[in-house]
Amino acid sequence: xxxxxxxxxxxxxxxxxxxxxxxxxxxxxxxxxxxxxxxxxxxxxxxxxxxxxxxxxxxxxxxxxxxxxxxxxxxxxxxxxxxxxxxxxxxxxxxxxxxxxxxxxxxxxxxxxxxxxxxxxxxxxxxxxxxxxxxxxxxxxxxxxxxxxxxxxxxxxxxxxxxxxxxxxxxxxxxxxxxxxxxxxxxxxxxxx
Numbered sequence: 278x279x280x281x282x283x284x285x286x287x288x289x290x291x292x293x294x295x296x297x298x299x300x301x302x303x304x305x306x307x308x309x310x311x312x313x314x315x316x317x318x319x320x321x322x323x324x325x326x327x328x329x330x331x332x333x334x335x336x337x338x339x340x341x342x343x344x345x346x347x348x349x350x351x352x353x354x355x356x357x358x359x360x361x362x363x364x365x366x367x368x369x370x371x372x373x374x375x376x377x378x379x380x381x382x383x384x385x386x387x388x389x390x391x392x393x394x395x396x397x398x399x400x401x402x403x404x405x406x407x408x409x410x411x412x413x414x415x416x417x418x419x420x421x422x423x424x425x426x427x428x429x430x431x432x433x434x435x436x437x438x439x440x441x442x443x444x445x446x447x448x449x450x451x452x453x454x455x456x457x458x459x460x461x462x463x464x465x466x467x468x469x470x
Contacts, residue, residue: 308344311343311345312343312344312345314343314347314460314461314462314463317342318341318342318343319339319340319341319342319343319378319464320339320340320342321337321338321339321340321464321465321466321467322337322338322339322340322469323335323336323337323466323467323468323469323470324336324337324338324385326447326470329389331391331392332368332389332390332391332392333368333389333390333392333446333447334387334388334389334390335387335388335389335390335453335466336385336386336387337385337386337387337388337466338383338384338385338386339378339383339384339385339386339464340382340383340384341378341379341380341381341382341384342381343380343381344380344381345380346377346378346379346380347377347378347460347462348375348376348377348378349372349374349375349376349377349378349455349457349462350374350375350457350459351374351375353457353458353459354372354374354376354455354456354457354458355455355456355457355458356370356371356372356388356453356454356455357370357453357454358370358390358450358452358453359450359451359452359453359454359465359468360449360450360451361448361449361450361451364448364449365393365449366393367390367392367393367446367449367450368390368391368392368393368446368450369390369391369393370388370389370390370391370453371388371389371390371391372386372387372388372389372455373387386466388453388466390446390450392446447470450468451468452465452466452467452468453465453466454466
């Protein structure tokens with residue numbers, strides 16, 4: 278009878294120790310297990326856009342809600358511009374790297390979009406040979422000498438190109454996507470302008 282009693286006391290003590298240690302073990306496991314990089318833990322908010330020397334600079338705030346900092350390195354990070362279907366390529370994005378995303382902090386990120394030329398307008402080729410060749414010749418001297426009727430010029434000059442507007446580019450741009458090959462991290466900087 279004494280043997281069963283000591284076995285029951287041993288089982289009760291082991292269960293008590295297991296229950297008492299379960300809390301600290303769970304806290305340690307939670308601290309060691311990394312939080313996933315997802316839309317819940319990384320919030321992206323658009324702040325502003327400005328024109329600067331042939332490009333647009335987009336300012337975003339990335340809020341890292343995890344307990345760990347993250348560093349994006351030049352060799353493994355890729356940024357691309359997202360465009361709306363059927364519209365021309367808006368430009369070439371760039372990002373200053375390395376970029377640090379501090380733990381439990383709001384981090385400011387600036388993305389630069391170099392404007393593609395020509396962008397959606399005939400501006401580049403309309404000032405070239407086609408534009409010059411399409412100008413009508415001066416026929417004022419020929420009219421006084423030639424008895425034959427003059428015919429209108431064969432080719433009319435092209436209308437001047439519509440000036441570039443940053444609004445056109447903003448209409449085509451649908452945001453940015455940043456990916457890191459090392460960790461599989463993907464951050465979407467949405468269109469909110």
